[in-house]
Amino acid sequence: MATLPVPLHAWSTHQTVIGLPAPADKRTSLPVSNSTKSFWFTDADVRPVPHEGSEGPVTDGADICIIGSGITGVSAAYHLSRAFSGDNSLAASLGRPVKAVLFEAREFCSGATGTNGGHLTAHKFGEFRRWQKELGQEEAMRALEIEQYTVKELTRILKENGKEEYVDLTHGGRLMLMFSEQELTETKADYEAAKSAGADMTGVEWLSKEEVWRRYGAPYPAVLIPGNNLWPLKAVSVLYNLAQNSSANFSLNLHTRTPVTSISPIEASNAVANSPFPRRHTLTTPRGPVTCSYVLHATNAYASHLLPHLAGPNGIVPTRGQIIAVRASVPAKELSDVGGTGNEGFEYWFPRPVKSDAEETPLVIVGGGREVAKGFELYETDDSVINKDVGVALRAFLPATFPEKYDAEQDPEMEWTGIMGYTHSGDPFVGPVVDKGQRGDNPAYDGQFIAAGYAGHGMPRAFACAEAVVGMIVADIQGKMWSPPSWLPRGYLTQHKDASQTG
Numbered sequence: 001m002a003t004l005p006v007p008l009h010a011w012s013t014h015q016t017v018i019g020l021p022a023p024a025d026k027r028t029s030l031p032v033s034n035s036t037k038s039f040w041f042t043d044a045d046v047r048p049v050p051h052e053g054s055e056g057p058v059t060d061g062a063d064i065c066i067i068g069s070g071i072t073g074v075s076a077a078y079h080l081s082r083a084f085s086g087d088n089s090l091a092a093s094l095g096r097p098v099k100a101v102l103f104e105a106r107e108f109c110s111g112a113t114g115t116n117g118g119h120l121t122a123h124k125f126g127e128f129r130r131w132q133k134e135l136g137q138e139e140a141m142r143a144l145e146i147e148q149y150t151v152k153e154l155t156r157i158l159k160e161n162g163k164e165e166y167v168d169l170t171h172g173g174r175l176m177l178m179f180s181e182q183e184l185t186e187t188k189a190d191y192e193a194a195k196s197a198g199a200d201m202t203g204v205e206w207l208s209k210e211e212v213w214r215r216y217g218a219p220y221p222a223v224l225i226p227g228n229n230l231w232p233l234k235a236v237s238v239l240y241n242l243a244q245n246s247s248a249n250f251s252l253n254l255h256t257r258t259p260v261t262s263i264s265p266i267e268a269s270n271a272v273a274n275s276p277f278p279r280r281h282t283l284t285t286p287r288g289p290v291t292c293s294y295v296l297h298a299t300n301a302y303a304s305h306l307l308p309h310l311a312g313p314n315g316i317v318p319t320r321g322q323i324i325a326v327r328a329s330v331p332a333k334e335l336s337d338v339g340g341t342g343n344e345g346f347e348y349w350f351p352r353p354v355k356s357d358a359e360e361t362p363l364v365i366v367g368g369g370r371e372v373a374k375g376f377e378l379y380e381t382d383d384s385v386i387n388k389d390v391g392v393a394l395r396a397f398l399p400a401t402f403p404e405k406y407d408a409e410q411d412p413e414m415e416w417t418g419i420m421g422y423t424h425s426g427d428p429f430v431g432p433v434v435d436k437g438q439r440g441d442n443p444a445y446d447g448q449f450i451a452a453g454y455a456g457h458g459m460p461r462a463f464a465c466a467e468a469v470v471g472m473i474v475a476d477i478q479g480k481m482w483s484p485p486s487w488l489p490r491g492y493l494t495q496h497k498d499a500s501q502t503g
Contacts, residue, residue: 002403004343005396008180010371011344018424022312023379028304030259031105035383036416038115039325039365040233041107047237050107054257061291062101062253063277064473067260067306068298069104070113071458072451074236075466076296077102077243077252083474085247090276090477097251101290103283105259105302109236112300112458115383115418117323117348117367119339120154120235121174121227122147122460124204125194126187126345127426135491137197144199145487147460154463155228158238167234168353172337173203174227177212177220177401179343184221191223202226216336217402229339229350232459258285263295263306265444276477280447294473297433297450298466300458301381301421307450309435316421316429316453320380322390323367324412325352326398330405332362346371347397363413364406369393383417391415426455430465431472431494449473450494465492 041050064080066073077100084090084098091097104110123144131140158164178184188206195201203226207215212222244252262284277293297303301318304311328335332354339350347368354362369390370377377387394415399408423429433448449472451465468488475482490496 002400004179004400005393006343006347006369006371008343009182010346014371014376015424017376018317018378018422019313022317026304026311026379027308028302028311028318029381030261030305031111031302031419032382032384033106035106035110035418036386037414038323038416038418039414040114040118040231042414043231043234046234047241048108048254050110051256052108053253053255058255058258058285058287058290059099059101059253061279062099063292064098064100064294064296065281065283065290065292066100066102066296066298067283068111068300069102069108069236069240069254069256070111070298070300071232071236071462072300072466073102073296073298074109074239074243075463076298076451076470078239079467079470080474081243081246081250081252083470084250087249091249094277097247097249100250100252101292102252102254103258103260103285104254104256106257108240108254108256109233111302112321112418112420113236114233115321115323115416116232116459117365118229118232118350119174119227119348120151120230120459121225121339122151124201124225125191125199128190128194128197128199132193132197135489139489139491140194141197141199142487142489144194146464146489148200149487150460150462150464151228154235157242158230158235161238161242163234163238167230167238169228169230170337170353171226171228172339172350174225175212175216175222175338175340176225177218177222177340177342179220183344187223216338217405220342220401224338227339255285255287258287260285260306263448265446266291276479293447294476295448296469296473297448297452300452300454301419303421303429303450303452307433307435309437310429313424316423317378318381319370319420319422319456320377320383320385320387320417321367321420321456322369322377322387322394322417323365323415324391324394325363325365325414326395326406326410326412328361328364328405329407329410330361335362335405342401343368343371349398364398366394366398368397378422381419383419386415386417420456421453422455423453425491426457427489427492428453428455428461428465429494430469430488430492434494447476464488468492
């Protein structure tokens with residue numbers, strides 16, 4: 001058995017490090033302009049084009065401004081389009097469609113979504129005992145339910161619109177390898193706890209190391225759970241186009257290469273006009289100011305640039321992830337289409353579908369390796385940089401894990417980095433912007449909302465979190481009370497966060 005190139009059982013150390021005081025300059029910068037290029041940007045067949053809306057005048061005022069064009073921001077636009085598509089009375093009273101604008105500092109979907117590993121898999125039982133202990137069984141079940149809901153809805157939308165092949169959606173499952181007896185014992189305990197609580201375990205298959213070796217070529221025990229992979233940039237583009245073309249009652253504009261550098265409140269005497277959309281905020285951009293009624297921060301790792309109270313360990317910590325795309329040394333039929341994770345989820349991989357006869361062996365997306373870097377790449381915001389030590393670990397990981405499937409001398413075809421938003425709890429901030437470091441309400445945040453901080457696990461949660469926060473915005477517009485969906489963990493909500501946290 002080859003020696004793994006990453007240390008085992010590093011998660012507890014990671015949690016200690018993320019809880020330490022932040023660096024002195026802890027407020028997150030804007031995204032760098034010269035980021036590395038991810039594999040997902042190698043296909044030109046994506047609309048909108050990466051730089052759409054980057055030239056010309058910016059939108060002159062908007063009802064709803066969404067900052068960030070990744071899975072959260074575009075999902076929010078999608079949910080808004082659905083909310084207003086049948087609301088003819090509001091459009092009629094306004095004499096125009098409800099107007100939303102997406103702002104992106106760089107190219108369309110160039111943040112964490114456009115640089116991630118392409119997994120769309122819901123937890124079946126992972127971390128269940130921790131959730132159960134810290135939050136209670138009802139919340140632990142919701143933590144599973146929101147992921148199952150997200151995956152179900154996204155795959156439904158792709159199927160109903162005939163986009164499964166376009167986004168390379170595969171359903172091979174996720175193989176969770178156990179590199180130690182400790183990891184195996186803890187994973188089985190989570191499984192039993194979730195099963196006893198009534199979680200659906202359909203499709204879960206435990207495999208001995210002999211079975212894993214025979215089927216997949218790795219000398220470790222594992223559990224196989226249902227799972228999917230896709231082309232994340234293309235999936236987001238599908239949602240964007242559905243939102244933009246949904247209804248005459250809703251309009252959506254996109255401004256890329258247009259960072260929002262600050263948000264300032266409009267005086268109340270001016271803000272009360274134009275109900276139900278009083279212009280309450282002015283967004284400053286290098287291309288000019290834009291006034292807005294509602295603002296949704298879908299900026300994930302970069303949230304504290306505009307919301308300084310979210311800087312530091314009690315907020316959202318920017319964290320650099322690294323990925324390579326490398327060829328397997330065997331044909332697809334010998335590799336299978338199963339993706340996987342290992343080493344407490346730090347490392348992950350999935351084989352890309354083979355698209356032509358000329359492609360003799362599959363390209364495999366491999367990410368992780370942060371545990372070999374000093375400080376786990378926490379508080380790193382520069383995704384123009386490749387970490388050499390992480391790169392060495394990523395190159396060695398699959399050959400060590402699947403010794404007969406990968407060549408240790410094979411160079412990656414691509415390597416890139418991206419910036420994730422981590423929280424100490426692993427849970428995102430969803431809801432109205434609240435600064436609990438201040439006493440009383442801050443009127444500057446009226447009409448501002450956030451959905452961010454997915455701790456590297458946004459694909460199976462962000463779509464649903466965006467739906468929840470859009471529900472809050474729509475309820476506020478209509479003057480109604482908002483009730484959380486049954487699948488939404490209450491601990492995600494900004495107004496339910498522990499008083500020691502900000503958000």
